[in-house]
Amino acid sequence: MLTITVKLLIWSSFISIYLVNKTTLAQPADFIAYACENASNYTRNSTYERNLDSALSALPSTNSGFGFFNFSAGQGNDIVNSVALCRGDVNSTECRSCLNDSMIKIRSSCPNKKEATGYYDSCLLYYSNQTILQQTGFKFGRILFNTQNTSDVNQFNSVLRPLLADLRTKAAAGGPQRKFATANNATGPGFSTIYGLVQCIPNLSESECNDCLEDSIKEIPNYMNGKVGGRFLLPRCNYRYEIYRFFNESAGIISPSPPPPPVLQPSPPVQLPSSPPGTTVYMFL
Incomplete structure (x- = not known):
């Protein structure tokens, strides 16, 4: 990515x-x-x-x-x-x-x-x-995409759009504990299968989840058009699509976690390791 x-x-x-x-x-x-x-x-x-x-x-x-x-x-x-x-x-x-x-x-x-x-x-x-x-809009948003291009942009998009729209609707209707959906039943150019995943934080309402996903999915033509994989990350919602399986289709409920760890000591201002060669980061602020 x-x-x-x-x-x-x-x-x-x-x-x-x-x-x-x-x-x-x-x-x-x-x-x-x-x-x-x-x-x-x-x-x-x-x-x-x-x-x-x-x-x-x-x-x-x-x-x-x-x-x-x-x-x-x-x-x-x-x-x-x-x-x-x-x-x-x-x-x-x-x-x-x-x-x-x-x-x-x-x-x-x-x-x-x-x-x-x-x-x-x-x-x-x-x-x-x-x-x-x-938090509305694309504050703290990040976009990542696969560098590979599809052989037929129009055909790929004609399959990707309804796939993500269906997943958006299912995730938004997921209720107050879990707003998450995946699917892999769409066929793109060259008979490739497109896999999709969408998720919202569950304390969003159905309309808030739907709007967050819809607004970010609309950005595909601007940033990921023709790419065979991409993802849009926001604190409120996120989605991803690829031409390979990247999620677990037999996912179950995540059990409650153990007691919290000790308090972390604040770290001094430092810098991070450099990003991989050729990597750039689009920031939405």
Whole structure:
């Protein structure tokens, strides 16, 4: 997959992070994409930082049973709202591991930021002093696409559009605990099968989920037209399509997670390893 954005960001060096008891953690893999709110910072040892520590520490214990996590700490200007969502087809072990890695990586990827989102392939993590339900448009959006082009753009799109439209409708109608749908019954150019996946955070209403997915799917002609694979990542919703199977068709319910890990010690401002050669990142702010 190739990551695209308005600004090309290149990073260097590696980071490490410690638990409060000074036990060194293994460095998790890089996010496939992440976004930091550059306008809002918090200071070290501030009330906001303490609330962020509390919110992220408690977050793993709030599993809905379907891989959705939601916790808030503090109040007023220092409130921290945290949300995590595991992809609907991953098992509980992968979900917990992805969330734990996200909580480490987000603090080093966006040091001292009051609002940030990190995307792994199996989960996303978002925290903010705003509620995620107030986030509209493409703020923190990321687009990734396969560099391979289809042999027949019109035919490919004529199959892709109804596939994603059907998945959007099914996911939006999924109820308050799980808004997730997959399918692989569409045939594109050269008799290739197109696989699709869509998901919303489950506390969106049916209309909010539908609108989020519809607005982002409309961007395919602008950024992914003719590409045989692509994905659009937002804190509220996401979708992906490929010409190969990338999801687990026998996905089950994600069981509740174990007690939360120790509070993470805030990491100092550092830089991340550089992106793979030829990779660019499109940022929607």
